[in-house]
Amino acid sequence: MFSYNNFRPRGFKVWATVSAATALTFAGTLTAAQADGAMSPAAPAHGSASATCEYRSFDVRAEQTQGLPGQYQLAYSKKNDALWATGTVLGGASTTATLAKIDPQTMKVEKTVALDTVPYVPKHATEPAGVQLKGAFGIDVDDANNTVWVTNTVANEVTVYDQATLKEVFSTSKLSQDERAKIDFAHPREVRVADGKAFVGVRGSVLVFDTKTYAFLQKITVADVEDKTTAVMNMWVDESEGRAYFPVRMRDEVKIYDLKDLSQPLQVVKLHKQDPGANLYASDVVVDHSLNEIYVSSQGDKGKNSGVGVYDKTTGEFKAWIDLGGRALSLDADEDNDVVYLTDFDGKSPDKGVYVIDGRTHTVAASVAKNSSDAPFGVNDVVVTPKGVFAVDKGGAYKNAEVPFTIDYRTGKFTTASTSVKGVQNKAPEGAPADWQPAEPTPINADTLVKLTASPTGTVKGQTKPVTGSEANVKTVESRQDAEAKVTGATVVSEGQAIKVSGTGWKYPKGAEGSTIAVKYDRGKVSVNGDAVIGTVEADAEGNWSIELPYPTADNSTVKDASWGPGTSHTLSFLSGSIKEGDTSRGANLDITIAQPTCGAPETMHVTPTNRDFQGYGTLVDSKVGEMAPAPADPVKPEPMPAPSPSEPVKQEPMPNPSPSEPVKQETMPNPSPSEPVKQEPMPAPASSTDGDSKGSGAGNTEQDPGKRASEAGGQAQGQPGAGQQGAGQQGPQAGGQGQTQVQQDPGQKTPEAGGQGQTQGQQGSTTKSTGAAPGETGDGASTKEGGSSAATGDPASAGDDGQKAPENNAPENSGDHGNAGAAASGNTMNNNGGASGTSGSQSQSGTNGSGTASQTSTPSNNSAPAAQSSLAHTGAGKLMWVAGLGAAALATGVAVVALRRKKAH
Helix, strand or coil, rough: EEECCCCCCCCCCCEEEECCCCCCCCCCCCHHHHHHHCCCCCCCCCCCCCCEEEEEEEEEEEEEECCCCCCCEEEEEEECEEEEEECCCCCCCCCCCEEEEECCCCEEEEEEEECCEEEEHHHCCCCCCEEEEEECEEEEEEECCCCEEEECCCEEEEEEEECCCEEEEEEECCCCCHHHHHCCCCCCEEEEEEEEEEEEEEEEEEEEEEECCEEEEEEEECCCCCCCCCCEECCCCCCCCCCCEEEECCEEEEEEEECCECCCEEEEEECCCCCCCCCCCEEEEEEEECCCCEEEECCCEEEECEEEEEEEEECCCEEEECCCCCCCEEEEEEECCCCCEECCCEEECCCCCCCEEECCEEEEEEEEECCCCCEEEEEEEEECCCEEEEECCCCCCCCCCCCEEEEEECCEEEEEEEEECCCCCCCCCCCCCCCCECCCCCEECEEEEEEEEEEEEECCCCCCCCCHHHHHCCEEEEECCCCCEEEEEEEEEEEEEEEEEEECCCCCCCCCCCEEEEEEHHHCCEEECECCCCEEEEEECCCCEEECCCCCCCCCCCCCCCCCCCCCCCCEECCCCCCCCCCEEEEEEEEEEEEEEEECCCCCCCCCEEEECCCCEEEEEEEEEEECCCCCCCCCCCCCCCCCCCCCCCCCCCCCCCCCCCCCCCCCCCCCCCCCCCCCCCCCCCCCCCCEEECCCCCCCCEECCCCCCCCCCCCCCCCCCEEEEEEEECCCCCCCCCCCCCECCCCCCCCCCCCCCCCCEEEEEEECCCCCCCCCEEEECCHHCCCCCCCCCCCCCCCCCCEECCCCCCCCCCCCCCCCCCCCCCCEEECCECCCCCCCCCCECCCCCCCCCCEEEECCCCCCCCHHCCCCCHHHHHHHHHHHHHHHHHHHHHHHHHHHHHHHH
């Protein structure tokens, strides 16, 4: 159970009209229970006096989709507008489990978490046989610190994750043995966050942690040390009120604490048992402040005591019981509309999954059906959010569901599968040594996620039901003259119905026979059928008798108007002595009240959810490293590229000098062929370090933001490395063939490194060097506009905007949330020469066939050549080398001419 206290839903759209109880009390009337000083369950709890029988009507809609396998609980984050769900499949090794982030608007699972593993020890074994997931059960969010708290019940741990990255930020498993011994974990199930504290329900107590430092603060004992079965199963913490409500499962009570002082309870509410002979098993609690009421659900025992008890919030006094049967479990409240939602964990009644209860009259307005008819379990949890009311069941309606968060118990590696081997089984005969063999694969069945909304629309007529004798109070009165003579009858009777009365001890004083008794109404003031004696009856020898008396009406009696109408009181007199000679004179009076007919609620409406298409399980995130936060909404503008620092020019090989007496005239260098025009680009000044700037000669080059650290890849990069050649003392551009992106790299910038399974969405271009040059750094071939760097699916501490590390054998899907080129780590492909293709909506810049013209495209090149065939002729650097070669040839020719002239001169 999770309650969203600070924002409650208003004005939901709805489909089916259903009725909810808003029955009004009637002036001057008494029911049987009211006459006895108690409230009837059918009697209205709120409302003003009215002569009508009306109830609130509601519009309700519900839809359902595939959820997680083994669903347990839900929580909602207002800060992130996110629904969180836990799921763990039990039975053998827990090989399938996850924590999921869900879009409450679309019901789409956006992210799932690859949970950590713990040793798996088979039942009746002493040594581990592998590993299992530590599981996810109870859950709550801490928006103040942007975390989500999860209980790992099977592993006896509590884990905290960052809501933005899904990285594990705290786990009680990391505590020392002394610290764990002091805390004494025992089956942690529920967790709730309020007032900077996290409350974890365990057997016999509630553990309290600081939500910022994760320090253990204190233990709240709710049971005796010996009472191991007592536990706080669910709870309610209310930060606005400063109260915590803990239902104690085996103690039939709710303990209320002040959040500022947890030393002792402020109040203990004793819970009501509708059937004193059956167990109650308090399961959940919720508060409606506008009605000043506490609602406590109980699963009961075999259908008995299964329902909701209503208590006064101020005094703790019991007010009403809502009997439901089944197994009433989780509660949450929409206080704006005074509606309470309750789940039924019993799988035997498919039409009863979530109850919609009108808190104003404590009656069921509607029930939302389950999505399975053959499952042993029903709906496990419900939560109210601004986007609707969500519930999760454990019906397993979606058979053989393929999930990415299941592991091999032998290796702990994640895989995508629809079946799972849940550990080992002992195949040895009884009494023989154990023979542990892998269990047979079992199908993974997913449960159902339900979204429903309900809002009041007006009023509807209720059902009028007369009070019968069995519903009225029965009273026995004695004769004033003879204490042995008694009369027994109902004190509350229905208008227009016969009045049944009986007597004992009315014996005739002479012989073995009984007395004759006469009956009068209102001491003889009312005559029926013209006689003031309404009826007579002869007692048997034991003095016992019974009679059914006519109801006086305007047609058969002297009564007028509404003198015997609802709410009026009358006296029935029973007399002996005057009718039968020698009889004992006796008299007894029985006072009665004419009851108002009961105003009952209309029949409960049964709602069947419509189906919504399943949208997949989103991206699987490794909780050890998490994922990077989303990219900023506004693109980052690139800073101006700083000029490279000056360095010493590269020295050429010494050439023979001409004679000083005769200056050398250099021949004019021949022009290139007209068919191959070459336009020489200016060369930048060489850097002082060989790890300096790298810049291609084409006009289509894109500069990278100076000082920005490039992404580190978490695995082997896709595509073939591009080839680059380094000039003298200068890092050269990368050549990637046709469509290759040319990137200028920031001085001293660290380039992507290869590592893990994630793929770098850029070119892992290798470079070569010329004589005297240091090795070039790996280039980044997938450039982003506005200085953005490409992302990798490796370590998210250094990955790009949407980068994340996917567990082995499970590449994450591209969510498409960010449109910058190279920003999404998954979903992109690379061509063979290392050129990167951008994600949808992004642009990559590529040089075309070595020309100086740049083009922008959102698709990868289809004509790229393998890296081994790439040549400097396709780049601006190749042209420069060709021109330099012509210059060197001309210089050599000039030297030869000088030498020839000198020879001739001699």
